[in-house]
Amino acid sequence: MADFRLTAQQLALRERVREFVRQEISPRLQEVDADYREGRIAHEIIRAAAGAGILALPVPEAYGGAGGNNLDCAVVLEELAAGDGGIATAIGASWFGQTPILMAARRERREEWLRRCAEPEPYLVCMAMTEPAGGGAIEDPKQAMRTVQTRVRADGDELVITGTKLWPSNFDVASLYTVVATTDAQAGAKGSCLVVVERESLGLSVGPAVHKMGMNADRNGEIIFDMVRVPRDHLLGEVGDGLRLLQRTLAYNRVGAAAISIGMARGALERAVAWLRERSVGTEVLSDHPVVRYLLGDAAVKLDAARLLAWRAAWHNSQPGQHSLYWASMAKVYASDVAMEVTTRAVQLMGSLGYSREVGVEKHMRDAKIVQIYIGPNELVQQEVGEQFVADGGSMFY
């Protein structure tokens, strides 16, 4: 029997993170946005999040974490993103890089890395997947990683990695890199690999941070792996497991992208509604106007539909031995489109004040755009959903 309520623990977790956002993020929004080059303010917030145990949420209790499941993570990412989508993205991306380590690292390595991820100091992971030649194709299961240009080869007891990544979150602040690579791109899935590289490794270098339209608390840029050597046991699973591990990881992390979208949309709407209740045009308070109510009602329906899609996928992913990339992809596509629509509407309803940098609603709109692109451009992800739907004969079974 389905139960749509969050548990008492999840409600308490949500309240704790909401308070964290009030204390640590909301007062510093403008500063975070302006500080993309240094990233100092964002780093301070992430340090506070590590101290508050937020970064350790999905790390198993056996390694010092909170053992949170995919639904717990979705609840937390929504709250963080209602404050700042970039902070939520940086933390969600670290969990993105952690997931394959949790699934497939050798036992001692897993314990070593995940224990550090659970410490009260930031120990971020970077999921180094996208390359200058393209990100969408690497996520496309039909391409089976044939487009990956980062190479890994064995040399005695070591693996040697050569290639360039572009855009991954936490690119210059991560302590660990989960690198998508191949032994032989022509071999497709059979050559696909995920390899973990530590920040201090010789041959790893990074470029400057890219100045983006939004999500400025998240850091993105180029990472160069120039014949980086790591011990053989840094390979996750075996050669040939990379595609399967990446696709499974996407099932968890597309839910995260959906939750971030919902949070940003909610953040924009909360600000807009508070203002509309105070604002009079002529003799009428704007929030009483039928057109405004219609537009807000429409936004509320879409936001809740997006949340239900995300929570269903998250709940399913949280059942032992279960995951659904199909449901996660549906949630990601729908929630990111809704976030773009709703944040744009919040700006519209607040007039020029919404368009100004005074109230932060335009920031949610700028931040929201990228979720239609990252962790699978929506055009690709929607096709994947369509392919599965056709394969299922146009039916959907629960």
Ligand SMILES: Cc1cc2nc3c(=O)[nH]c(=O)nc-3n(C[C@H](O)[C@H](O)[C@H](O)COP(=O)(O)OP(=O)(O)OC[C@H]3O[C@@H](n4cnc5c(N)ncnc54)[C@H](O)[C@@H]3O)c2cc1C
């Ligand atoms: C804030 C931010 C955070 C990010 N975080 C990470 C991260 O943590 N790790 C990481 O590896 N990368 C990350 N990225 C990169 C991001 O995931 C990629 O940019 C994204 O996957 C798209 O890849 P691309 O930019 O190379 O575009 P391309 O793959 O070149 O695609 C360009 C456009 O073509 C269209 N398109 C592409 N493929 C298809 C298709 N199959 N069918 C139809 N249309 C298609 C879409 O409109 C797409 O937007 C991040 C980027 C940003 C800006």
